[in-house]
Amino acid sequence: MKTKAKVVVIGGGIAGCSTLYHLTQEGWSDVVLVERNDLTSGTTWHSAAQVTNFGMNQTMVGLKTHSIKLYKELSEDPDHPINYNYGDGGIRLASTKEQIQGYHHFASMARGMDVDFEVIDAKECQRRHPLISTKNLIGGLWDPLDGDIDPYQLCHALTRKARQAGAEVYTNTPVIGLKQYKDGTWKVTTENGDIDCDIIVNACGYRVNEVGAMMGVHHPVASMEHQYFLTEDIPEIAEAGHRMPLLRCPISDYYCRQDKGGLLIGFYEQKCKTWGMDGIDPNFVNALCPDDLERVTDVLDGAFERMPALMNAGIRSIINGPITYTIDGAPLVGKIPGKENAFCIIGLRAGLGEGGGHGWLLAQQIVHGEACYDTWCLDPRRFTTHANVEMTSLKAIEDYQNEFRFHFPHEHRPAARNAKTTPLTPVMAKENAEFTVINGWERVEYIKPSEDFHPSLSFHFDEAFDIVANEVKNVQNNVGLTEVNGFNRFEISGSDAESFIDRMFCGNITHKIGRVGLGYLLNDFGMIKSEATISNLPSSDRGPKRIWYGSAAASEFHDMDWLKQHLKADEEVEIKSLTNDQTILLLAGPNAREVLSSCSREDWSKEAFPWLSVRECFIGFSPATVMSVSFSGELAYEVHVPNAFLYAAYLSISNAGKGFGMKLFGSRAVESMRLEKGFLAWKSDLLTEFDPFETGLERFVNLKKDNFIGKDALQNRIKNSPKQKLVCLKVACKYAPAYGGASIMEDGKVIGTITSGDWGHRVNLNLAYAFVNSEKSELGTQMLLDLLGEMISVEVIPFGPYDSNFSRILS
Numbered sequence: 001m002k003t004k005a006k007v008v009v010i011g012g013g014i015a016g017c018s019t020l021y022h023l024t025q026e027g028w029s030d031v032v033l034v035e036r037n038d039l040t041s042g043t044t045w046h047s048a049a050q051v052t053n054f055g056m057n058q059t060m061v062g063l064k065t066h067s068i069k070l071y072k073e074l075s076e077d078p079d080h081p082i083n084y085n086y087g088d089g090g091i092r093l094a095s096t097k098e099q100i101q102g103y104h105h106f107a108s109m110a111r112g113m114d115v116d117f118e119v120i121d122a123k124e125c126q127r128r129h130p131l132i133s134t135k136n137l138i139g140g141l142w143d144p145l146d147g148d149i150d151p152y153q154l155c156h157a158l159t160r161k162a163r164q165a166g167a168e169v170y171t172n173t174p175v176i177g178l179k180q181y182k183d184g185t186w187k188v189t190t191e192n193g194d195i196d197c198d199i200i201v202n203a204c205g206y207r208v209n210e211v212g213a214m215m216g217v218h219h220p221v222a223s224m225e226h227q228y229f230l231t232e233d234i235p236e237i238a239e240a241g242h243r244m245p246l247l248r249c250p251i252s253d254y255y256c257r258q259d260k261g262g263l264l265i266g267f268y269e270q271k272c273k274t275w276g277m278d279g280i281d282p283n284f285v286n287a288l289c290p291d292d293l294e295r296v297t298d299v300l301d302g303a304f305e306r307m308p309a310l311m312n313a314g315i316r317s318i319i320n321g322p323i324t325y326t327i328d329g330a331p332l333v334g335k336i337p338g339k340e341n342a343f344c345i346i347g348l349r350a351g352l353g354e355g356g357g358h359g360w361l362l363a364q365q366i367v368h369g370e371a372c373y374d375t376w377c378l379d380p381r382r383f384t385t386h387a388n389v390e391m392t393s394l395k396a397i398e399d400y401q402n403e404f405r406f407h408f409p410h411e412h413r414p415a416a417r418n419a420k421t422t423p424l425t426p427v428m429a430k431e432n433a434e435f436t437v438i439n440g441w442e443r444v445e446y447i448k449p450s451e452d453f454h455p456s457l458s459f460h461f462d463e464a465f466d467i468v469a470n471e472v473k474n475v476q477n478n479v480g481l482t483e484v485n486g487f488n489r490f491e492i493s494g495s496d497a498e499s500f501i502d503r504m505f506c507g508n509i510t511h512k513i514g515r516v517g518l519g520y521l522l523n524d525f526g527m528i529k530s531e532a533t534i535s536n537l538p539s540s541d542r543g544p545k546r547i548w549y550g551s552a553a554a555s556e557f558h559d560m561d562w563l564k565q566h567l568k569a570d571e572e573v574e575i576k577s578l579t580n581d582q583t584i585l586l587l588a589g590p591n592a593r594e595v596l597s598s599c600s601r602e603d604w605s606k607e608a609f610p611w612l613s614v615r616e617c618f619i620g621f622s623p624a625t626v627m628s629v630s631f632s633g634e635l636a637y638e639v640h641v642p643n644a645f646l647y648a649a650y651l652s653i654s655n656a657g658k659g660f661g662m663k664l665f666g667s668r669a670v671e672s673m674r675l676e677k678g679f680l681a682w683k684s685d686l687l688t689e690f691d692p693f694e695t696g697l698e699r700f701v702n703l704k705k706d707n708f709i710g711k712d713a714l715q716n717r718i719k720n721s722p723k724q725k726l727v728c729l730k731v732a733c734k735y736a737p738a739y740g741g742a743s744i745m746e747d748g749k750v751i752g753t754i755t756s757g758d759w760g761h762r763v764n765l766n767l768a769y770a771f772v773n774s775e776k777s778e779l780g781t782q783m784l785l786d787l788l789g790e791m792i793s794v795e796v797i798p799f800g801p802y803d804s805n806f807s808r809i810l811s
């Protein structure tokens with residue numbers, strides 16, 4: 001066994017094997033895989049191994065497309081072909097028009113990744129899958145490339161190819177210890193000896209936390225028991241004369257595919273069970289959980305009704321095994337938060353279909369620092385301090401029970417709520433707030449007219465439309481107050497803080513005391529990594545001169561890693577997170593200045609405290625840091641308050657607001673207003689797939705600056721004019737917003753992709769932002785948007801059509 005390697009991948013299921021293979025494909029050969037038993041002996045060996053192309057976003061669709069292409073190539077290897085039923089096709093059934101709306105959206109989104117889903121009616125579903133009845137069915141989504149693969153052969157094919165490229169694989173080699181050296185490299189201790197390496201990858205399936213514990217990490221991954229059975233031959237399949245496509249049923253929670261001359265049917269029963277919560281038997285290897293068909297009887301009835309031929313089919317065998325889940329159902333693939341040179345590829349619940357793609361994107365991140373797609377939807381850092389296994393198990397149960405029922409826009413499921421709250425959460429609840437969850441935080445979405453107000457789940461504008469419109473109008477005409485909790489806030493101090501910040505941002509960032517600036521951080525490829533405000537706080541009795549770095553609520557772990565990763569050994573910079581200690585009370589609207597003046601003794605006049613100012617003060621008696629910044633496009637102030645004083649500050653502002661028409665508003669109003677102003681949202685419009693010039697942020701770039709991360713790459717990129725540009729669109733549709741991912745079409749070709757959209761209540765327009773081919777970015781250009789299956793006309797209009805001369809913010 002080697003004693004030194006560049007990378008050690010721990011775990012030989014599909015996740016580890018795919019990672020190893022792709023590391024060699026990216027050009028690294030000094031890589032090893034260590035497996036405690038045999039390859040595939042965790043979950044992979046008994047997988048139903050369906051390979052589908054469906055995903056909720058373009059990154060998922062893209063990575064699954066990669067799996068399919070790779071598996072097809074492997075299956076056609078002349079020397080070692082593997083069994084892959086490629087292209088049987090698959091149908092996701094629907095019994096409601098809202099599900100069909102969703103399928104239309106996913107088809108529009110997938111088109112941008114060159115994937116052709118098709119929305120078909122019930123009769124067509126039956127024509128393609130002759131075993132099903134059309135009772136209570138209105139149609140489905142057809143995925144032409146669905147199929148299934150032999151998981152054992154797949155993993156062996158991947159490791160064979162990896163070995164041919166120089167990788168080594170050690171089976172029966174359990175990892176029993178991990179130690180990080182001072183220089184950030186690792187010692188991997190196995191039962192067969194130690195390996196020193198630069199980078200480790202945890203790919204340990206349901207044992208992820210056994211290995212996580214060896215490096216002091218608690219991964220939010222929990223396992224569920226999951227069952228399928230295989231039937232004897234079914235004569236109707238032979239009669240059909242073709243292989244049966246896959247089925248996914250959100251009505252009765254089962255899936256099925258052909259297996260030999262019969263079917264394989266898997267269940268997502270309501271009475272589901274977590275697994276391994278109190279530790280896992282070390283001898284659970286190539287093993288299954290006991291059969292438990294009793295548990296799935298509710299689901300079985302639905303499957304019988306849909307496929308009557310099933311009722312006469314004998315059961316050949318039953319498989320019940322552990323399957324891993326995360327908090328939002330998507331895996332954790334990428335950098336392990338807070339750890340150097342450590343990655344994971346864990347929490348895979350559809351690892352056979354996705355594993356090829358996940359290993360591909362992970363290997364790119366390890367070797368190059370970034371993947372070809374924006375991988376935030378998979379990034380382990382999207383969950384922060386709240387994410388533990390107990391919480392994950394509650395979300396896992398909820399997710400399992402809703403396996404094929406995708407989330408609708410503005411759908412907030414009830415499990416594991418109130419993970420992160422502030423003293424104002426119960427106060428807002430009393431005001432009838434509807435809450436959305438952002439990085440675990442309960443954030444006010446809007447104020448409901450009554451406690452039992454429940455808008456319907458749909459891709460169309462819902463019943464909260466007018467409520468949000470009124471909240472926006474009150475912000476526009478009077479003043480609104482909302483709580484922005486979880487806003488990411490780092491305090492950066494030390495003698496090198498300013499030069500450090502200059503290096504991190506691609507534009508000029510003000511260092512003037514009492515001033516705030518907005519800027520962008522790029523990655524090494526010159527693409528957008530993050531967006532942050534920098535506020536320069538004076539030296540005061542609250543501390544010496546400090547810099548506050550403020551960024552999106554979800555970016556806490558992501559941005560901290562990025563900043564720390566770039567600190568030089570000899571730099572005197574300290575970065576401390578205040579994210580969980582303070583909360584913002586956001587005051588917006590023309591009367592905001594009067595409200596603030598009524599609860600604080602400072603001079604809030606335009607002259608004394610102009611736009612982009614920051615000062616420390618008191619609101620009532622609560623210490624606060626106030627910034628005159630605006631995401632809404634109105635005169636606005638962010639009042640940052642330590643959580644211990646939050647309720648007191650809220651009472652002071654509420655009392656002060658009484659004479660000025662102040663009302664509460666929520667994040668849906670904020671979203672509508674920021675679209676009207678052309679302010680961009682991180683990970684909707686701001687993506688690592690685009691540079692600042694493509695994103696319309698050239699005014700935030702200073703290529704004359706001495707140096708900044710990504711400068712050389714950006715200079716090279718802009719030698720060619722941008723292929724795509726972010727534009728603002730007017731959408732000619734009154735009933736639905738444009739959703740991120742939807743495709744803009746011309747002559748059957750995709751020429752643009754929506755990043756975000758919503759109704760702009762002040763400009764009274766359906767607005768959207770989209771990356772379009774550059775030649776389509778001229779004002780007035782008309783195009784067609786595939787919006788929920790309809791071709792809707794869209795027109796390029798000025799970026800941020802509301803108050804383009806900023807007269808309201810500057811008032």
Ligand SMILES: Cc1cc2nc3c(=O)[nH]c(=O)nc-3n(C[C@H](O)[C@H](O)[C@H](O)COP(=O)(O)OP(=O)(O)OC[C@H]3O[C@@H](n4cnc5c(N)ncnc54)[C@H](O)[C@@H]3O)c2cc1C
Pocket residue numbers: 010011012013014015016034035036037038039040041042043044045046047048049050051173174175176203204205206207208210211226227228266319320321322323324345346347348349350351352353354
């Ligand atoms: C019943 C069932 C049906 C399924 N059907 C499908 C399907 O149709 N399609 C689909 O895409 N997915 C399906 N899945 C999910 C899929 O099988 C999993 O997502 C996938 O197999 C997970 O692979 P993995 O590599 O992450 O984990 P595993 O296969 O569990 O691999 C982890 C490996 O790590 C090793 N390991 C653990 N600890 C150590 C250590 N200390 N040292 C060294 N090695 C260690 C283990 O021995 C194991 O081999 C199904 C799952 C189940 C249970």
